[in-house]
Amino acid sequence: MVEKQVLITYNNGLHLRPAGEIVSFANDLKSSIILVNGDRQGNLKSILNVLCVCIREGDTINIQIHGDNCKEESEKLFNFIENIGNIC
Numbered sequence: 001m002v003e004k005q006v007l008i009t010y011n012n013g014l015h016l017r018p019a020g021e022i023v024s025f026a027n028d029l030k031s032s033i034i035l036v037n038g039d040r041q042g043n044l045k046s047i048l049n050v051l052c053v054c055i056r057e058g059d060t061i062n063i064q065i066h067g068d069n070c071k072e073e074s075e076k077l078f079n080f081i082e083n084i085g086n087i088c
C-alpha cells in the first residue's frame with residue numbers, strides 16, 4: 001500500500017471537471033484507490049464517490065493505493081493530481 005496526503009489548491013476545490021479528469025486517469029490504473037477527506041471516503045474510480053467526499057480548496061486529502069503495481073501507479077497518479085490544476 002502507498003499512502004500520501006495531498007493539499008488541494010484547485011480553484012473551487014475538486015468540482016466536476018477536475019474530478020472527472022482524475023477519475024478518468026485513475027480508471028486506467030489497475031490498483032484500488034481510496035480517497036479520504038476527514039470522516040468521508042470514496043473510491044477514486046467513481047465520479048459520484050469523489051464528489052460525495054466534498055473536497056474544497058485548501059483541504060488536505062489522503063489517498064491510499066492498494067495493488068501489485070501501487071508504487072509505480074502512485075507516482076503517475078500523484079504527478080497527475082498535482083498538475084491537473086494547470087489544466088482545469
